[in-house]
Amino acid sequence: xxxxxxxxxxxxxxxxxxxxxxxxxxxxxxxxxxxxxxxxxxxxxxxxxxxxxxxxxxxxxxxxxxxxxxx
Numbered sequence: 001x002x003x004x005x006x007x008x009x010x011x012x013x014x015x016x017x018x019x020x021x022x023x024x025x026x027x028x029x030x031x032x033x034x035x036x037x038x039x040x041x042x043x044x045x046x047x048x049x050x051x052x053x054x055x056x057x058x059x060x061x062x063x064x065x066x067x068x069x070x071x
Contacts, residue, residue: 006063012056015041019052 015037022032033048043051 006060009056009060009063011041012051012054013060015043015048015051016056 018036019029019032022036023029029048029052033045037043037048
């Protein structure tokens with residue numbers, strides 16, 4: 001199976017949604033990372049913060065637009 005950026009962007013969006021959902025309840029990002037993100041995704045803390053800073057929803061829309069133009 002070939003790698004493409006779409007899979008990574010979908011993973012980033014999933015991490016962002018989990019973080020957003022639980023931060024609304026009032027828990028810290030450190031708790032979210034330690035209890036939810038690390039056991040599931042096995043990413044480092046710096047990668048977690050990079051994922052939160054990535055505009056993945058915008059990037060995946062651009063990816064879909066680019067793919068539709070190619071076909």
